[in-house]
Amino acid sequence: PPILNPIANEVYLNFESSTPCLADKHFNYTSLIAFHCRRGVSMGTPMLLRTSDCDFVFGWETPLVCPDEVKVDGCSLTDEQLRYSFNLSSLSKSTFKVTRDSRTYSIGVCTAAAGPDEGGCKDGGVCLLSGSKGASFGRLASMRLDYRHQDEAVILSYANGDNCPPETEEGDPCVFPFIFNGKSYEECVLEGRARLWCSTTANYDRDHEWGFCRHSNSHRMSAIIFRCDEDADIGRPQVFSEVRGCEVTFEWKTKVVCPPKKMECKFIQKHKTYDLRLLSSLTGSWFFVHEGVSYYINLCQKIYKGPLDCSDRASICKKSASGVVQVLGLVHTQKLDVLDEKVIVTYSKGYQCGENKTASAVIELTCAKTVGRPSFMRFDIDSCTYYFSWDSRAACAVKPQEVQMVNGTITNPVNGKSFSLGDIYFKLFSASGDMRTNGDKYLYEIQLSSITSSRNPACSGANICQVKPNDQHFSRKVGTSDRTRYYIQDGDLDVVFASSSKCGKDKTKSVSSTIFFHCDPLVKDGIPEFSHETADCQYLFSWYTSAVCPLGVGLDGDGTGEDMPEHKGLSERSQAVGAVLSLLLVALTGCLLTLLLYKKERRELVVSRLTGCCRRSANVSYKYSKVNKEEEADEDETDWLMEEVRAPAPRPGKEAQENGHITTKSVKAEALTSLHGDEQDSEDEVLTIPEVKVHSGRGTGAAGVPQGRVPQRSGLRESAEGAGVPLRGDRARRGKARPAPPKTVNSGSLASFHDDSDEDLLH
Numbered sequence: 001p002p003i004l005n006p007i008a009n010e011v012y013l014n015f016e017s018s019t020p021c022l023a024d025k026h027f028n029y030t031s032l033i034a035f036h037c038r039r040g041v042s043m044g045t046p047m048l049l050r051t052s053d054c055d056f057v058f059g060w061e062t063p064l065v066c067p068d069e070v071k072v073d074g075c076s077l078t079d080e081q082l083r084y085s086f087n088l089s090s091l092s093k094s095t096f097k098v099t100r101d102s103r104t105y106s107i108g109v110c111t112a113a114a115g116p117d118e119g120g121c122k123d124g125g126v127c128l129l130s131g132s133k134g135a136s137f138g139r140l141a142s143m144r145l146d147y148r149h150q151d152e153a154v155i156l157s158y159a160n161g162d163n164c165p166p167e168t169e170e171g172d173p174c175v176f177p178f179i180f181n182g183k184s185y186e187e188c189v190l191e192g193r194a195r196l197w198c199s200t201t202a203n204y205d206r207d208h209e210w211g212f213c214r215h216s217n218s219h220r221m222s223a224i225i226f227r228c229d230e231d232a233d234i235g236r237p238q239v240f241s242e243v244r245g246c247e248v249t250f251e252w253k254t255k256v257v258c259p260p261k262k263m264e265c266k267f268i269q270k271h272k273t274y275d276l277r278l279l280s281s282l283t284g285s286w287f288f289v290h291e292g293v294s295y296y297i298n299l300c301q302k303i304y305k306g307p308l309d310c311s312d313r314a315s316i317c318k319k320s321a322s323g324v325v326q327v328l329g330l331v332h333t334q335k336l337d338v339l340d341e342k343v344i345v346t347y348s349k350g351y352q353c354g355e356n357k358t359a360s361a362v363i364e365l366t367c368a369k370t371v372g373r374p375s376f377m378r379f380d381i382d383s384c385t386y387y388f389s390w391d392s393r394a395a396c397a398v399k400p401q402e403v404q405m406v407n408g409t410i411t412n413p414v415n416g417k418s419f420s421l422g423d424i425y426f427k428l429f430s431a432s433g434d435m436r437t438n439g440d441k442y443l444y445e446i447q448l449s450s451i452t453s454s455r456n457p458a459c460s461g462a463n464i465c466q467v468k469p470n471d472q473h474f475s476r477k478v479g480t481s482d483r484t485r486y487y488i489q490d491g492d493l494d495v496v497f498a499s500s501s502k503c504g505k506d507k508t509k510s511v512s513s514t515i516f517f518h519c520d521p522l523v524k525d526g527i528p529e530f531s532h533e534t535a536d537c538q539y540l541f542s543w544y545t546s547a548v549c550p551l552g553v554g555l556d557g558d559g560t561g562e563d564m565p566e567h568k569g570l571s572e573r574s575q576a577v578g579a580v581l582s583l584l585l586v587a588l589t590g591c592l593l594t595l596l597l598y599k600k601e602r603r604e605l606v607v608s609r610l611t612g613c614c615r616r617s618a619n620v621s622y623k624y625s626k627v628n629k630e631e632e633a634d635e636d637e638t639d640w641l642m643e644e645v646r647a648p649a650p651r652p653g654k655e656a657q658e659n660g661h662i663t664t665k666s667v668k669a670e671a672l673t674s675l676h677g678d679e680q681d682s683e684d685e686v687l688t689i690p691e692v693k694v695h696s697g698r699g700t701g702a703a704g705v706p707q708g709r710v711p712q713r714s715g716l717r718e719s720a721e722g723a724g725v726p727l728r729g730d731r732a733r734r735g736k737a738r739p740a741p742p743k744t745v746n747s748g749s750l751a752s753f754h755d756d757s758d759e760d761l762l763h
Contacts, residue, residue: 433529
């Protein structure tokens with residue numbers, strides 16, 4: 001078994017091997033492990049310290065052998081390992097009576113049990129009631145509170161009660177009162193025998209059980225074991241065990257001592273604030289699968305929407321592929337720590353994992369830019385510990401921005417912005433809400449600029465002063481302006497006051513106070529309220545007021561103010577919602593197009609409509625020139641010139657003004673001779689252009705052709721009246737040529753007919 005060395009604060013474990021030592025066959029190998037206390041989240045590893053021929057000594061630093069630390073304040077117990085306070089004050093409002101056989105006990109929780117006038121005892125926490133005088137099973141002044149982790153129970157004990165009752169020489173307890181010869185006796189008697197004797201039953205006349213008395217030097221004591229029962233409300237105590245009339249133990253099932261279902265998610269370490277509330281959900285849990293095993297995690301509180309067999313007090317559960325559910329850690333065992341820039345969250349009290357061992361979990365959070373998701377790292381089979389990693393911005397330290405205060409005006413030294421607290425800086429306020437378990441009530445006078453007109457002169461000069469409403473002589477300065485600091489964080493103002501008053505719980509520390517200002521535009525000045533006092537004598541207040549609402553317009557930012565955009569960027573959730581809606585819109589559009597175009601006829605119709613809308617019509621007109629008649633016989637058709645004129649789409653109101661750009665193509669002889677002429681065609685088959693005059697000289701100018709279409713045919717025709725033109729299929733039959741008015745062009749302009757303007761062409 002383990003051996004405790006209280007002087008060195010070490011625990012020893014000795015092991016003897018069945019293997020003979022090589023150096024001396026008469027001895028076997030032996031090993032000794034010396035466990036040292038080292039607080040933290042790591043279980044530690046053994047290290048070889050020294051060795052001899054047959055002996056090995058190991059050292060192991062681990063938190064498992066560290067003594068549990070608890071702090072008691074009145075009827076409240078704070079367990080440092082749980083970081084939670086159990087308050088039994090609700091059970092101290094009255095006394096409780098418990099009867100077993102013929103014995104009745106009166107029990108008080110942090111208060112005296114029944115007094116002598118009620119058949120009880122004086123100043124006793126637990127009394128055995130009797131008609132004449134009760135027996136004390138522990139005095140109220142000796143009350144102790146403790147938390148037993150292995151049983152998850154709060155223990156209230158009383159000691160230094162009355163002397164234990166005499167017992168027989170055989171060790172059997174004497175029973176008082178007992179009946180002898182029809183009389184009742186409350187102590188050992190001499191009647192009928194030479195020495196003091198007592199009955200070991202309540203009725204000697206009936207049972208004849210007795211023994212010679214041996215007085216005890218021990219004192220009576222009692223213990224109450226409070227166990228969690230969510231359905232028991234306040235509950236009632238029951239006798240659990242009795243030992244020789246000297247010790248009595250009660251069991252009390254009540255919801256008052258149930259471990260918390262929600263733990264603190266925001267903590268400060270090394271002047272850095274870490275807020276994990278982003279990873280704590282009231283509606284669900286973080287879920288992921290690794291190698292077929294499902295894991296459910298919810299920080300700081302129980303798992304919501306987890307597997308059915310997951311405990312409602314668990315923060316981590318796993319579900320195997322076969323459906324077996326196991327708890328890896330309970331909410332109230334949560335520990336928060338920072339190690340190597342990582343936030344370490346640990347849970348314990350999971351499923352039974354071997355003999356005297358339960359499963360535990362360690363989550364390592366690393367600072368990142370996103371919320372992230374947890375992932376499985378490894379499983380340590382020796383310690384039965386599951387390790388998870390999580391890259392999340394929740395693990396990034398939040399450092400408050402310190403600002404300066406001068407006469408009620410706060411200035412941010414980073415960007416120079418400032419605003420005034422207004423009247424609340426100079427007014428005197430009173431904060432209430434501090435009621436202690438012993439009945440004391442306190443008020444707090446608060447004036448940020450320092451108190452000048454208090455009812456209690458001793459408060460003068462302080463910023464926060466603690467007073468009693470029914471005691472004009474009591475006052476205590478819990479906040480002064482000597483070392484006041486102002487911080488801005490997330491749009492809130494935190495004011496920290498120091499003081500010279502010493503902490504009653506720890507004389508090495510001084511009292512301090514912190515006021516948390518929050519914006520509330522619906523109130524004007526608001527009223528400060530007392531929140532609570534921490535274990536290290538820090539008084540916390542909350543104050544909702546509209547005076548700090550200007551903090552929300554960028555005082556704690558680094559921007560220039562006027563140049564900053566009015567609206568901030570969308571949050572990650574808004575961006576995600578927008579992306580999902582965009583995808584849904586695209587999918588809906590695709591579905592509609594599929595329904596519309598799944599038939600071939602509809603597709604052809606849509607293509608035809610789109611083609612008709614996008615195609616640009618090109619009006620084509622031609623400009624013709626002909627040499628003079630004297631050279632007609634010699635030059636033949638090869639001297640014809642054809643100019644193709646392409647006009648852009650007409651614009652409204654300008655049809656008669658513009659004809660577009662002109663591109664000219666010269667028709668060579670080789671192209672024209674390939675066309676077959678038919679001399680026998682009738683005159684109505686030959687296209688003629690009337691009133692085309694022939695001028696002397698090569699390349700005489702051409703008359704303008706109006707915008708109307710020119711009838712064309714597929715070949716080149718000649719007639720005495722005019723000249724032949726190229727024809728383009730059936731389009732020649734769709735219209736008739738409109739005669740253009742004759743125009744005489746001088747020889748000077750003939751050489752540059754390619755540069756004729758649009759107006760010349762129209763004329």
